[in-house]
Amino acid sequence: xxxxxxxxxxxxxxxxxxxxxxxxxxxxxxxxxxxxxxxxxxxxxxxxxxxxxxxxxxxxxxxxxxxxxxxxxxxxxxxxxxxxxxxxxxxxxxxxxxxxxxxxxxxxxxxxxxxxxxxxxxxxxxxxxxxxxxxxxxxxxxxxxxxxxxxxxxxxxxxxxxxxxxxxxxxxxxxxxxxxxxxxxxxxxxxxxxxxxxxxxxxxxxxxxxxxxxxxxxxxxxxxxxxxxxxxxxxxxxxxxxxxxxxxxxxxxxxxxxxxxxxxxxxxxxxxxxxxxxxxxxxxxx
Amino acid sequence: xxxxxxxxxxxxxxxxxxxxxxxxxxxxxxxxxxxxxxxxxxxxxxxxxxxxxxxxxxxxxxxxxxxxxxxxxxxxxxxxxxxxxxxxxxxxxxxxxxxxxxxxxxxxxxxxxxxxxxxxxxxxxxxxxxxxxxxxxxxxxxxxxxxxxxxxxxxxxxxxxxxxxxxxxxxxxxxxxxxxxxxxxxxxxxxxxxxxxxxxxxxxxxxxxxxxxxxxxxxxxxxxxxxxxxxxxxxxxxxxxxxxxxxxxxxxxxxxxxxxxxxxxxxxxxxxxx
Numbered sequence: 001x002x003x004x005x006x007x008x009x010x011x012x013x014x015x016x017x018x019x020x021x022x023x024x025x026x027x028x029x030x031x032x033x034x035x036x037x038x039x040x041x042x043x044x045x046x047x048x049x050x051x052x053x054x055x056x057x058x059x060x061x062x063x064x065x066x067x068x069x070x071x072x073x074x075x076x077x078x079x080x081x082x083x084x085x086x087x088x089x090x091x092x093x094x095x096x097x098x099x100x101x102x103x104x105x106x107x108x109x110x111x112x113x114x115x116x117x118x119x120x121x122x123x124x125x126x127x128x129x130x131x132x133x134x135x136x137x138x139x140x141x142x143x144x145x146x147x148x149x150x151x152x153x154x155x156x157x158x159x160x161x162x163x164x165x166x167x168x169x170x171x172x173x174x175x176x177x178x179x180x181x182x183x184x185x186x187x188x189x190x191x192x193x194x195x196x197x198x199x200x201x202x203x204x205x206x207x208x209x210x211x212x213x214x215x216x217x218x219x220x221x222x223x224x225x226x227x228x229x230x231x232x233x234x235x236x237x238x239x240x241x242x243x244x245x246x247x248x249x250x251x252x253x254x255x256x257x258x259x260x261x262x263x264x265x266x267x268x269x270x271x272x273x274x275x276x277x278x279x280x281x282x283x284x285x286x
Numbered sequence: 287x288x289x290x291x292x293x294x295x296x297x298x299x300x301x302x303x304x305x306x307x308x309x310x311x312x313x314x315x316x317x318x319x320x321x322x323x324x325x326x327x328x329x330x331x332x333x334x335x336x337x338x339x340x341x342x343x344x345x346x347x348x349x350x351x352x353x354x355x356x357x358x359x360x361x362x363x364x365x366x367x368x369x370x371x372x373x374x375x376x377x378x379x380x381x382x383x384x385x386x387x388x389x390x391x392x393x394x395x396x397x398x399x400x401x402x403x404x405x406x407x408x409x410x411x412x413x414x415x416x417x418x419x420x421x422x423x424x425x426x427x428x429x430x431x432x433x434x435x436x437x438x439x440x441x442x443x444x445x446x447x448x449x450x451x452x453x454x455x456x457x458x459x460x461x462x463x464x465x466x467x468x469x470x471x472x473x474x475x476x477x478x479x480x481x482x483x484x485x486x487x488x489x490x491x492x493x494x495x496x497x498x499x500x501x502x503x504x505x506x507x508x509x510x511x512x513x514x515x516x517x518x519x520x521x522x523x524x525x526x527x528x529x530x531x532x533x534x535x536x537x538x539x540x541x542x543x544x545x546x547x548x549x550x551x552x553x554x555x556x557x558x559x560x
Contacts, residue, residue, distance in 0.1 A: 007381070007464075007465040007466075008381050008385050008390075011377040011378060011380065011381035011465075011469070012377075012378050012381050012382070012393065014370075014374040014377070014378075014432070015375060015378045015397070015432070015436040016378075016393075018374075018430075018432040018433035018436060019396075019397065019400060019433050019436060019437070021415075021429070021433065022408070022412060022429065022432070022433025022434060023400050023403060023408055023433050023434065024396075024400070025411075025415070026408040026411035026412040026415060027403055027407060027408050027411075029411040029415070030407065030408060030410060030411040033411070040410065040413075040414045041414065041418070086306070089299055089302065089303045089306070090303065092296060092299050093296065094296060094299055094300040095300065096300060096303060096304060096307070097303075099307070100303050100304075100306075100307050101551060102543070102547050102551075103307045103310050103311055104307070104310055105550075105551060105554075106310070106311070106314075106543065107310075108490070109490055109494075109539050109542070109543055109550070110494065110536055110539055111493070111494025111495070111496060111511050112494070112496070113494070113496040113511050113514065113515060114494075114511065114514060114532055114535055114536065115313075117514070117518055117528065118313050118316075118317050118529075118532055119313065121316070121317070121320070121529060122313055122316060125320075125328065125332050125525060126316055126332050126333070129331060129332050129333060130333070159310070159313070163310075164554065164558070167551060167554050167555045167558060168555070168558050170555065171555050171558075191295070209558075213558070220404050220405075220406075222406075222496075222497055223496050223497065223511075226496075227515075227518070240406075241404075244406045244409075245406065245409075245497070248409070248410050254410055254414070257410060258410050258411070261406050261407040261408075261409070261410065262407065264404060264406055264407060265402075265403060265404060265407040268402070268407075269402045269403075272401075272402050273402070
């Protein structure tokens with residue numbers, strides 16, 4: 001072994017070891033055992049595709065996928081609308097611009113578990129009180145029906161992550177040449193025209209980035225789900241990530257849960273690869 | 287006249303921003319205000335200010351959360367994990383960027399591809415394997431964070447290396463430095479801006495992580511989010527205590543944000559756009 005390759009391997013060995021032991025090996029190991037009756041320690045027989053066939057027929061799992069898809073689509077739209085809106089506000093020459101950036105981003109620093117608990121209080125107690133004051137029956141019992149639980153999760157996630165998406169849009173907005181906007185202003189373009197013809201086309205790439213980013217973030221949500229609704233009522237607000245944890249550690253069906261985890265991986269991978277593909281295509285266009 | 291109109295526009299945008307800002311911090315306001323009320327006061331109304339300040343809530347939450355102990359556990363686990371991630375990912379990013387072989391490119395691809403794997407897909411075997419070798423403890427957890435955190439970090443370091451000229455390496459080698467000296471005294475200090483970014487991204491994630499610690503740690507050495515979960519379960523329907531606990535749990539993050547907000551916003555922006 002030459003001197004050159006010796007240092008190369010020494011520099012790489014800590015991360016190579018960690019990645020192999022923590023990610024690569026468990027991934028392969030789990031994939032193999034998803035075809036068996038593995039109980040987390042040993043497997044006595046291979047059952048082939050049995051788990052995979054069963055999970056597609058399990059109502060609870062399919063419901064969790066459907067719920068997650070619905071949740072992700074609504075959240076992605078709202079997050080991008082709010083993210084771009086907030087970014088447009090704070091990048092104008094307003095006095096409170098920096099303060100507002102700090103405020104809008106703040107929820108991202110606090111874990112989803114804690115935020116979910118705070119919002120549980122708001123949906124149950126604050127909404128209840130405000131409903132009483134305004135005489136609105138519909139404000140009562142939030143999180144106790146599947147619909148309000150769904151919207152509760154959407155509101156929590158949008159509030160939490162809009163600041164993060166805002167940061168992405170800000171990065172693109174600040175790259176728009178100032179003279180381009182000034183020239184348009186001198187030519188008499190209205191604010192709406194400037195947005196439609198200059199700003200929007202130039203931040204469109206940010207939309208691609210943030211759309212798939214939010215999609216994969218939304219798809220993997222667990223903490224917020226656990227602390228806000230805990231999947232209830234009757235598992236109607238249980239997302240895929242939580243469904244897998246439950247199957248594994250509450251029901252103790254390790255091989256079956258692992259099969260669900262493999263399907264989960266495939267969905268997340270397709271979303272992420274589509275994102276890479278679109279971004280690459282965009283780079284070629286430029 | 288046009289100037290005036292522009293000014294008025296700007297003013298209405300500022301007002302809109304401030305209103306949204308107030309909505310954004312309202313949950314925190316409601317949390318703190320009600321954490322200062324007695325159980326009875328919360329029952330009679332959550333919107334108003336407290337009649338008298340019930341600091342006892344905080345005392346009880348502080349004791350029941352074993353706050354100093356969970357804070358210590360969180361600081362220790364996050365601190366060591368992030369330090370290890372920064373050092374080893376920087377080394378790997380440097381090695382991969384300077385070695386232009388096919389193998390090196392392949393390894394870089396593996397590290398990046400690993401980002402595709404969601405935690406739930408490796409969670410069950412991971413816990414099983416670490417359980418069998420008796421490593422479901424803080425040390426095992428730190429090692430796991432290195433495994434999960436190194437991909438993005440190596441990716442960022444690898445990108446940053448392109449702006450450090452190779453002639454620096456050559457000059458140092460001619461002057462008699464070995465690779466370790468070269469890395470430690472010349473390259474690593476030059477990577478400081480990206481180290482700040484890598485550090486911030488990993489601190490945010492590891493500090494707030496709940497699921498992995500819940501599978502690895504027991505209650506005696508719980509981090510803040512994990513302890514908060516147990517605490518909250520104990521005080522369902524006793525909002526005055528639950529909210530005081532949540533407020534306590536958030537304080538360290540707010541202090542961190544207060545001192546490092548510029549670097550945090552910059553770091554997140556760099557990490558997100560790349």
